[in-house]
Amino acid sequence: MKAEIITIGDEILIGQIVDTNSAWIAKEFNLAGIEIYQITSVHDDHYHILEAMSNAEKNADLVIITGGLGPTKDDITKKVICEYFNTKLIFHQPTLDAIIERFKLRNVDMNQLNKDQALLPETCTILPNKVGTAPGMWFEKNDTIFVSIPGVPFEMQYLISEQILPRLRETGLTKAIYHRTVLTQGVPESMLAEKLEDWENRLPDNVKLAYLPNPMAVRLRLSALGNDTQVLKSLVEKEIEKLKLIIPKYIFGYDDDNLASVIGRYLVERNESLAITESCTGGYISHLITSVPGCSEYYKGSVTAYSNEVKQNILGVKKESLNNFGAVSKEVAEEMVVAVKNLFDTDYAVATTGIAGPDGGTEEKPVGTVWIAIAGKDKVYSYKYTFVGDKRERNIIRSSQTSLQLLRRLILQEL
DSSP: OEEEEEEEOHHHHTTSSOOHHHHHHHHHHHHTTOEEEEEEEEOSOHHHHHHHHHHHHHHOSEEEEESOOSSSTTOOHHHHHHHHTTOOEEEOHHHHHHHHHHHHHHTOOOOHHHHGGGEEETTSEEEOOTTSSSOEEEEEETTEEEEEEOSSHHHHHHHIIIIIHHHHHHHTOOOEEEEEEEEEOSSOHHHHHHHHHHHHHTSOTTEEEEEEEETTEEEEEEEEEESOHHHHHHHHHHHHHHHHHHSTTTEEEETTOOHHHHHHHHHHHHTOOEEEEESTTTTHHHHHHHTSTTGGGTEEEEEEOOSHHHHHHTTOOOHHHHHHHOSSSHHHHHHHHHHHHHHHTOSEEEEEEEOOSSSOOOSSSOTTEEEEEEEOSSOEEEEEEEOSSOOHHHHHHHHHHHHHHHHHHHHTTOO
């Protein structure tokens, strides 16, 4: 089943509000095996709405229309829908009774505009709205289902969940779908695609792969469409087992995992502890670690050693190391990580020192140069990275994620 979402309202098109409704509907429909073909936003304009509905009917099996069902003059959706389906508005007594009862419970007086919300197209199927005053309206035309619902988010969500999806499942047009997202870190999207080319080409026809990159990770989402969720799950999990053999060192988790939470689980299981010292990342790694509930079981603390004075006076980094090699160096990173590990008496420690940008780089050490040191129980590892680009926030995020990935691999004895 292919669906289109039409959102009505000038407030979306002028940027006054963000269209979160479409994102929510798309997610819920996707889980129900309904493909979102297109999302269209239109003005509160009679002809613009008619045009959008006509275009949607040509391509979609299902059209969801949100917005424009309120009691004020700019809410014109019902009138336009009546024209499109060649019908008229009539009072729907059950809806009027529900509106009257709702206002009684709120101890608020009704006016004529409120009563007019019970004026509904004569030929539609009414979808009762128990959390608002405007019901949903279901039409069918030329093998296309049209459903108009309020744009108020909690009312829209109620009608989708309690009225529309159950009805769509009864039609037998929806399919089963299964999603699984594999989380990777430490390999660019283009290189990852190259490594996975043969595997991707051999995926079953009903399994699709999407690359979803961001500075935190490259997510690989596998989606399978069919008739039986358990069969689809088995199919996808078999492909993930193959994937794990191809890129074992890059996969750190699945679905809603993040590196900090994965590391936290490992440390709790092992009854081990962690400390961090940061220069260029400015406390961002510590922020990620402490965003995980229960991190106090394994996280002892950190030192944000941004200046050379703090590196020397708090961590005891040698003045000679700073003078001879500079703050952004292997030597300084390693002295920092050893010092913070000893200071907090932990099993593991992480240190970062680098040039986040946008300024401060040199030919020898351009913006994006970062040294990361990881200390385990009996060894120190240090790595130099040059992240491309002068976007400060992006460099901080990538440095932090890379640090956590190195720590994860150290804990698993993969370094």
